Every structure is written in C-alpha cells, then in structure tokens.
Amino acid sequence: MPKLDISVQDEQKAFEADVAAIEKQWSSARQSHLKRPYTPQTIAALRTSIPAPSNASSIQAVKLWNQLHAHNKAGTCELTFGTTDPVAVSQMAKHQQTVYVSGALCGFSEVALPGMDHADYPWDTVPKVVSKIFKSQLWHDQRQRQYRLRNPIEEREKLENWDYLAPIVADGDMGFGSLTSTMKMAREFVDAGVAMIHIDDLAIGMKKFTIGQGRTIVPTQEYLDRLTAVRMQFDVMGAETLLLCRCDTDHSEFITSVVDERDHEYVQGATKKVEPLQKCLQAAQAEGKDLKAARNEWKAKAGIATFDQAVEAVASADELKTYKAELSKQKFTSLSTRREIAAKTVKQDVFFDWELPRSAMGQYMFDSNVKAIVERALAAAPLGDVTWARMDSPNWNDIVEFHAEVRKVYPDRLFAFGYTGDFNFAKAGFSDEQVKSLHLDLAKLGVVWQVQPIWSLQGLNMVTEEFAKMWSEQGIAGYLKSVQGPALAKEPMTDGFEKLSYCGGYLADAFFETVAGEPIVEKGKAGNFSRH
Known part of the structure; x- marks a missing residue:
C-alpha cells in the first residue's frame, strides 16, 4: 500500500481549514440555532478525505x-x-x-x-x-x-x-x-x-x-x-x-427504564401493597380469565399513581404546599430525593413501588x-x-x-x-x-x-375501489366516459401516456437526436425549435 506523501504540517493546515469551514457553516442563518x-474539531476529525x-x-x-x-x-x-x-x-x-x-x-x-x-x-x-x-x-x-x-x-x-x-x-x-x-x-x-x-x-x-x-x-x-x-x-x-x-x-x-431522573416525575407505581402485576396476570391466564380485564382490576386495586399523586393522597393541604415548594427549588428531582422531601414534609408514610406494575418485558408504567x-x-x-x-x-x-x-x-x-x-x-x-x-x-x-x-391507504384505496367497480360493470365504455374522455378533453390534457410532454416522449427524442448529432436547441440560442 503506497504511503501518503504529505507533511504533517500540510495535514494540519487541511484539518484547520476544514474546522474553519465547519465553524462558518454552523454560524450561518440556517444553522445558528x-x-x-x-x-x-471532532467533526473534522471524523470526516473522510473525500467529502461525502x-x-x-x-x-x-x-x-x-x-x-x-x-x-x-x-x-x-x-x-x-x-x-x-x-x-x-x-x-x-x-x-x-x-x-x-x-x-x-x-x-x-x-x-x-x-x-x-x-x-x-x-x-x-x-x-x-x-x-x-x-x-x-x-x-x-x-x-x-x-x-x-x-x-x-x-x-x-x-x-x-x-x-x-x-x-x-x-x-x-x-x-x-x-x-x-x-x-x-x-x-x-x-x-x-x-x-x-x-x-x-x-x-x-x-x-x-x-x-x-x-x-x-x-x-x-x-x-x-x-x-x-x-x-x-x-x-x-x-x-x-x-x-x-x-x-x-x-x-x-410505558417507559423502558427509570435510569433518567428527568422521567421520574411521570413514572407510575402501586400505592398499595399488592402482589406484582405479572404474578396476577400469570394466575389469570392459568384460570382462563380475560387478561385485559384482570390487568385493569389489578391497577384499580394497586392504586396506580405517580409519586407526587401518592403524596397528595395522604398529605394535608399545608404539607402538600410545603412538599411542592421544596420540589420547585430544582428543575428535575429524582424519586429518591422526592422520598426524602416527603419524609421531611409529610407526617404519614407514602407507599410507592414502581416495580410492582412492571410489564412482562420490564417496562414501567408512565403517566403521559x-x-x-x-x-x-x-x-x-x-x-x-x-x-x-x-x-x-x-x-x-x-x-x-x-x-x-x-x-x-x-x-x-x-x-x-x-x-x-x-x-x-x-x-x-x-x-x-x-x-x-x-x-x-x-x-x-x-x-x-x-x-x-396515510392518504395512500384510505384515499387511494377508495378511488381504486370505485374505479374497479365501474370497470367491472361498464368495461371500456365506462372507461372512455369516466376517465379517458375527460382526461383528453381537459386543458391542459391530464398527465398520462398519451401526453408526450409528461410521459417523456420528447425527452427520449432528445436523447436519440443528441446521439445522432442533431441539435435540440439552436446553437447559442435556446428555444428555436417547434414542438414535434
């Protein structure tokens, strides 16, 4: 493999020029936001020698x-x-x-x-x-x-x-x-x-x-x-x-994980001590019960809510006000911090377990x-x-x-x-x-x-079904009356195979003429040839 014949100084200059171009692009009206x-520098280093x-x-x-x-x-x-x-x-x-x-x-x-x-x-x-x-x-x-x-x-x-x-x-x-x-x-x-x-x-x-x-x-x-x-x-x-x-x-x-504390405010949990949802559904399935109904019944029994809703359910008006005031001191608050604040501001214990409602695939319930x-x-x-x-x-x-x-x-x-x-x-x-x-x-x-x-499903299907019905019942007479006749009579003509300017007929002619050495516009002046 031949070695690149370029000095490290030239390599650095090229890199710095690329960085300058990137900075200029990023500061443009299009990208400054x-x-x-x-x-x-990172992006310049990730680029290939030949621009993509x-x-x-x-x-x-x-x-x-x-x-x-x-x-x-x-x-x-x-x-x-x-x-x-x-x-x-x-x-x-x-x-x-x-x-x-x-x-x-x-x-x-x-x-x-x-x-x-x-x-x-x-x-x-x-x-x-x-x-x-x-x-x-x-x-x-x-x-x-x-x-x-x-x-x-x-x-x-x-x-x-x-x-x-x-x-x-x-x-x-x-x-x-x-x-x-x-x-x-x-x-x-x-x-x-x-x-x-x-x-x-x-x-x-x-x-x-x-x-x-x-x-x-x-x-x-x-x-x-x-x-x-x-x-x-x-x-x-x-x-x-x-x-x-x-x-x-x-x-x-659902949300797949609670790893990001920015999501903790909206993750739901059980506010009552119940068996895990999955255990309940497994039992319902074994008994041949409707799983959706069993799930809804379990949610009601578990008192599904976010942690803040769980606090609101047991706190007095003054306690809730104090709890919310403490929360407002930071933009995002993790569940652990929420528990600490609740323990200091609310007398009654707040039961909340976001593990109990997890799905068979491990998702947590989410309050959108x-x-x-x-x-x-x-x-x-x-x-x-x-x-x-x-x-x-x-x-x-x-x-x-x-x-x-x-x-x-x-x-x-x-x-x-x-x-x-x-x-x-x-x-x-x-x-x-x-x-x-x-x-x-x-x-x-x-x-x-x-x-x-999704117009191409609902809209196109409806139009196609209507045409298919007409065609099966009326044949070519229906086509001439409902499609071809109106299409050819329209001004300008409806786009289709009969319209050479649309279907590419004139473009194909231009290819053949060019290969044959014939000009498709007059030399030095576009547009001196009439339509074929």
Missing part, C-alpha cells in the same frame, strides 16, 4: 427551510400527505410544496412481508423509497426543462412549468437499533436526497400503533442520543439536511401528559430544526398548551403536526367550522408543516 454537544456527497439533500433542505420560514412569517402552512408512489408525487407537485414518505406506508407497500405500523421492516426501507421518489422528481424536472427549451421562447409562457423538486420529508422512526444503525440510516437518507427526516422517542421493538395498550417510550437521554447521532452524521457529511424532533410521548403507557411532552421537546430542540408532538386525539387545549409552552422558551420555533386517520373531531368538541379552519388556527401557533400521513 443548533447547539451541539461536540466541537467542530450531500449536495442534493442540502439543496432540498435549504429550500424546505426557506419555505417553512416563509409560512411562519405569513401565518400560513404547508398541507401535504403521505405516499410511496412516484406517479402520485408528480401530481402533488401542482398543489403541494413537500412530499411525505411514511414508514407505515412503506411497511404496507414496499417490503416483502407487509404489516401494521410496528417499524419491523428493514432499516433502509424508507431511504430506498426516498431515493426512488427523488430520482423520479429529477426525471420529471429534466423532461419538463428539455421540453420547454425546445420550444420558442415566445411560446414558453403558455407551457406548464411545475416545481417537481418538492422537498421530501421522511420517517426515520426510532433509528432502528444502536446509534451506529441510526447513523447509517441517516447517511442513506442524505444520499437519497431527503430534505428532512424525523426521529421519535418510541422504544425499538415495542412500537404498537394499534388499538389497545402498549405504546412505550425510551428515557429522555436515550431519545436525545438518537437525535445527536443523526445530527452528528449530518455534520460529518457537511449536510444541511433538516432534523425534525418528533415526540410520541402523548398517550404512551402535556408537561412531560413539553419537557422532552425543549430538551430536544437544540439538536433539531422543527418540533412535532404526535397526538392521538385532537384535544385543542393540549395542542395550544404544548406549542405555547415551547415557544415561551424558543419564540421562533417551527412545528409540524400530523392528522391521524382516526381523529374524532366531533367527540373532541370541534364544530364543523372549527375543523375547516383548524389548519389555519394551527399555523398561528407556528405549525408550518401539516401532514395527513
């Missing part, structure tokens, strides 16, 4: 950054939806500024073994879909550009000119493994041309986006480590790629509330560019409280919001008029990017 737990390719992702990220800030300034928002289909994306370009690639959708349509949204697909599944879509966007951009430039300049004003390069926002789930797995996934996303990815705080292997109990989050520090790993990978690649910090704490019932979500979002904010608190129900008071509390600390924070498929607005107290203006009301809170993640 970020706070990293590592130095430019990140140009496309960076260009799209800056474009998205500017779009979101324009919305924030105007009090408006981007409304997009999820898809994995490049053909659908080509039509979204006429109305949406961004494209969303959902992990749930990829798990249904892009893997060998489809399944529910449990993030149990290979870690590179979503990056591959992003790559597929981004390449299709580049192709549409190319064929539109060539078609326009082969027409006289005076005719181009009448031609379609869509921005096919809508920035792609993608689902990174919880990072799919160790921090190195998360870094590899982040790199694949950048290589694929993504503009922004989101990383959440759910537990790997325990994601249950189904009906019933079971959603589990990780300790705060583990969540922050994931975000740091992604940010580090972006920095190593010199990428401007945006990081969306998604917090799935809302409606989570807006305060807990806000604290996680604030801890994560310095590492990311946008914040998203996923909420399972449209509780307007909770929504307002969350975004307002975060903006008290970060006044210019940008937010994302996802509309889940089973939002029951009527049950949540929304009127029809309030639902109509919801996206605008959210925009006033700084929610500049709003997504319906």
Whole structure:
C-alpha cells in the first residue's frame, strides 16, 4: 500500500481549514440555532478525505427551510400527505410544496412481508423509497426543462412549468437499533436526497400503533442520543439536511427504564401493597380469565399513581404546599430525593413501588401528559430544526398548551403536526367550522408543516375501489366516459401516456437526436425549435 506523501504540517493546515469551514457553516442563518454537544474539531476529525456527497439533500433542505420560514412569517402552512408512489408525487407537485414518505406506508407497500405500523421492516426501507421518489422528481424536472427549451421562447409562457423538486420529508422512526444503525440510516437518507427526516422517542421493538395498550417510550437521554447521532452524521457529511424532533410521548403507557431522573416525575407505581402485576396476570391466564380485564382490576386495586399523586393522597393541604415548594427549588428531582422531601414534609408514610406494575418485558408504567411532552421537546430542540408532538386525539387545549409552552422558551420555533386517520373531531368538541379552519388556527401557533400521513391507504384505496367497480360493470365504455374522455378533453390534457410532454416522449427524442448529432436547441440560442 503506497504511503501518503504529505507533511504533517500540510495535514494540519487541511484539518484547520476544514474546522474553519465547519465553524462558518454552523454560524450561518440556517444553522445558528443548533447547539451541539461536540466541537467542530471532532467533526473534522471524523470526516473522510473525500467529502461525502450531500449536495442534493442540502439543496432540498435549504429550500424546505426557506419555505417553512416563509409560512411562519405569513401565518400560513404547508398541507401535504403521505405516499410511496412516484406517479402520485408528480401530481402533488401542482398543489403541494413537500412530499411525505411514511414508514407505515412503506411497511404496507414496499417490503416483502407487509404489516401494521410496528417499524419491523428493514432499516433502509424508507431511504430506498426516498431515493426512488427523488430520482423520479429529477426525471420529471429534466423532461419538463428539455421540453420547454425546445420550444420558442415566445411560446414558453403558455407551457406548464411545475416545481417537481418538492422537498421530501421522511420517517426515520426510532433509528432502528444502536446509534451506529441510526447513523447509517441517516447517511442513506442524505444520499437519497431527503430534505428532512424525523426521529421519535418510541422504544425499538415495542412500537404498537394499534388499538389497545402498549405504546412505550425510551428515557429522555436515550431519545436525545438518537437525535445527536443523526445530527452528528449530518455534520460529518457537511449536510444541511433538516432534523425534525418528533415526540410520541402523548398517550404512551410505558417507559423502558427509570435510569433518567428527568422521567421520574411521570413514572407510575402501586400505592398499595399488592402482589406484582405479572404474578396476577400469570394466575389469570392459568384460570382462563380475560387478561385485559384482570390487568385493569389489578391497577384499580394497586392504586396506580405517580409519586407526587401518592403524596397528595395522604398529605394535608399545608404539607402538600410545603412538599411542592421544596420540589420547585430544582428543575428535575429524582424519586429518591422526592422520598426524602416527603419524609421531611409529610407526617404519614407514602407507599410507592414502581416495580410492582412492571410489564412482562420490564417496562414501567408512565403517566403521559402535556408537561412531560413539553419537557422532552425543549430538551430536544437544540439538536433539531422543527418540533412535532404526535397526538392521538385532537384535544385543542393540549395542542395550544404544548406549542405555547415551547415557544415561551424558543419564540421562533417551527412545528409540524400530523392528522391521524382516526381523529374524532366531533367527540373532541370541534364544530364543523372549527375543523375547516383548524389548519389555519394551527399555523398561528407556528405549525408550518401539516401532514395527513396515510392518504395512500384510505384515499387511494377508495378511488381504486370505485374505479374497479365501474370497470367491472361498464368495461371500456365506462372507461372512455369516466376517465379517458375527460382526461383528453381537459386543458391542459391530464398527465398520462398519451401526453408526450409528461410521459417523456420528447425527452427520449432528445436523447436519440443528441446521439445522432442533431441539435435540440439552436446553437447559442435556446428555444428555436417547434414542438414535434
């Protein structure tokens, strides 16, 4: 292996130049809001001798950054939806500024073994879909550009000119493994041309986006480590790629560990001396009883509560006031310290055991509330560019409280919001008029990017089923009447195989003409050739 012929002085100069470039990038308007737990020198030392390719992702990220800030300034928002289909994306370009690639959708349509949204697909599944879509966007951009430039300049004003390069926002789930797995996934996303990815705080292997109990989050520090790993990978690649910090704490019932004292306030335990939950469930199973009913019965018997709630249940008004005053002297208080404070301020013993309710997989019970979500979002904010608190129900008071509390600390924070498929607005107290203006009301809170993640399931399935029924009943006559006739008659013609400017016919001609040595625009003057 040949030895590198470079002096250590030149090596040091190159390193210092790289450090200076990193410092300049980090102080830019795009990145100055970020706070990293590592130095430019560390990132420079982690880089390869040949810069990692990140140009496309960076260009799209800056474009998205500017779009979101324009919305924030105007009090408006981007409304997009999820898809994995490049053909659908080509039509979204006429109305949406961004494209969303959902992990749930990829798990249904892009893997060998489809399944529910449990993030149990290979870690590179979503990056591959992003790559597929981004390449299709580049192709549409190319064929539109060539078609326009082969027409006289005076005719181009009448031609379609869509921005096919809508920035792609993608689902990174919880990072799919160790921090190195998360870094590899982040790199694949950048290589694929993504503009922004989101990383959440759910537990790997325990994601249950189904009906019933079971959603589990990780300790705060583990969540922050994931975000740091992604940010580090972006920095190593010199990428401007945006990081969306998604917090799935809302409606989570479990946490994997109590190692982080920042979570102790919300961990639940038994306030009465009972047998462990697992022992109760094992007995119920042996007797053939309904396990869910047995679990609920045990929770009621155990008096499940947080430690502070346990104190409140036995303390007098004055004792409780003193206890809370002592707690307020520090930002985060561990359970052991809480016990010490209670022992000094409350006469009656406070029984609390968070080991008794642990699940078969070792999870601790967790009391999800807006305060807990806000604290996680604030801890994560310095590492990311946008914040998203996923909420399972449209509780307007909770929504307002969350975004307002975060903006008290970060006044210019940008937010994302996802509309889940089973939002029951009527049950949540929304009127029809309030639902109509919801996206605008959210925009006033700084929610500049709003997504319906799974349109490609509900929406596309409905349209396809309707067409399939019509086709089976009416055949080609129905197709001519309902699809082809209206499509060809529309001005401009609906995109399809018959429309050469859309399907790439003119681009293919340009390839053949170029190989044959024929000019596709007049030399020195673009646009002197009429349409074929």
